[in-house]
Amino acid sequence: MRFLPWFTEEFRSSLLPFELLQQLQSNVILPQAVGLGVLNSYRNFKGTVAVNSFTIQLLASVAKTPKLVLAGSVRNVANGGSFLRLRYRLTWDSLFFLLFWEGVTGIIIVLDLRNSFHTGYTADMVVPVVFFIFGFGFMLLLFWLEVHTARQLLVKLLKLEPAH
Structure with a gap:
């Protein structure tokens, strides 16, 4: 376990970058729509997905505590598929x-x-x-629980494997 509340890891996926981002977009709701009563029971994240990157957070219904921001960048891999770099950090507040x-x-x-x-x-x-x-340990515990939850959801959703 690392002792700082930010973390970066890299993954490979069999999905092409545009497929990976489309799959993610289908599971992301815009932050403005979260409080509007929009029924999105199948969606796990809120945030934005761009051409080669995204910034998302777990929805409160999925997260134990809404304390984590995930920023990702996607690029092509020569033999097909894509490479994803994920950066986890605490929210500013x-x-x-x-x-x-x-x-x-x-x-x-x-x-x-x-x-x-x-x-x-x-x-x-x-x-x-x-x-x-206690303050530092508790915040780290919550951070790593959220990293674990987000990682599990993204690995399943985007067919990710650790890049080594």
Whole structure:
């Protein structure tokens, strides 16, 4: 498991790039249509699909937490099929919350350490450290659960195999 909330991986598919993107488009709803009550029970993603790339997120009905953005780029492979590079990252609001949480707890830890030189160590100084570790660990856990869910859906939908 990696310890940063972004990740890139590469896949091969037997589908040609335009077929791969068409297949993905059939499973993506535009972000503007998500709140309009459009019935899309068979769709798992929201976002946009362009000529050789896409940016999507899991729909809230599929995702355990809507914290993940998937950006992909597709290109031809010489012997047929396509090559897909997928980049996973946290949404900007999730990343901001993580940085805010870690920043506040980090400042408290530094202030506690500074005060411990004058007053000595106390057991309550462990609490901000636990909050720091818990905040980062919890966000990473949610991130990797979403990566796993999105990967499973895309591998099945787009007939993907790891590129080695």
